[in-house]
Amino acid sequence: HTFFQENNGVRVELAEEDDMVKSGLKLWLRMDDTKKLHGKYKDNNAIEFLFELYKDVPEEVAQEMVVLGFxxxxxxxxxxxAIRDRVTAIKRQREKLRRQAEEAQSRRQEEVIEEEPEPSLEAEPSVSNPPTPKPPVETPVSTTTQTPPTVTVSGPVSLPANESLDSGFNASFATEPEEPDADQRQHFNIRHASYSSAT
Known part of the structure; x- marks a missing residue:
């Protein structure tokens, strides 16, 4: 946290928002308190520099600034x-967000796995029902009882039974664009969970 950082007169901050993907970051080096520093620096001036997150070494970058006279x-x-502290904080933030994204992805996969057994449980009784009743009349009754929920999910009621099953599959593909909404709800839940844990 910035409150606990020591104030040594030097501050490094992001020059542009971190997109969490690029390894090259534009950073600003600001000399805040020139009384604590040995060199003469102009107030409110920042040195902008590019730092390769996984390639550059903070000490080498600082040495280049000395050689160049900055x-x-x-x-x-x-x-x-100051550079090392800021780069470490950026790496930690990226790692934290990466872990949160992985956890959200695993939760989504678990939800999909949890949703899949429910239809399979419904399918298992329908499979066990046709062998139990011997009259062929009861078999269409059980399939017609399964068809209306499929029609209800897909929406079109006027289609024949075979077409309604196809539209049911199409409806499941049509719901894929709505998945980002589900992702947004999950992100909201994550934020809400972290908010509630903080209180």
């Missing part, structure tokens, strides 16, 4: 520490 040699360690 940073005083005496402030090298403070600048390197």
């Amino acid at each position: 940073v005083c040699e005496a402030d090298y360690k403070l600048v390197a520490k």
Whole structure:
């Protein structure tokens, strides 16, 4: 948290919003408190630089700034520490969001797995029902009782039984664009859960 960070006169911040994908980040190096620093820096000026998250080393980047004359040699360690702290915080944030996304994905997969046994449980009694009744009249009755829920799900009532089954499958594919709404609800639940755990 920024409250607990030591104020050594140097601050590193993101120059643009982190998209959590790119490894190259634009960062700003700001010299906040020139009284704590050895070099002479202009107030409110920032040095913008590109940092490759998984390739660059904070100490090397700070050394380049010294060589180029942007940073005083005496402030090298403070600048390197500020860069290292910010990069570490960005990596932690990315890892946290990656874990949350994986957890949300596994929850979605579990929900799909939980939803699949329900139709299979409904299918198992219908499979066990036709062998039990011997008259052929009861078999169409059980299939007609299964057909109306399929028609109800798909929507069109005027279609024959075979076409309604096809439209039922099409309706299940038509619901795929609505899955982002389900994702949004899950993200909301995650946020709500984290909010409620904080209180």
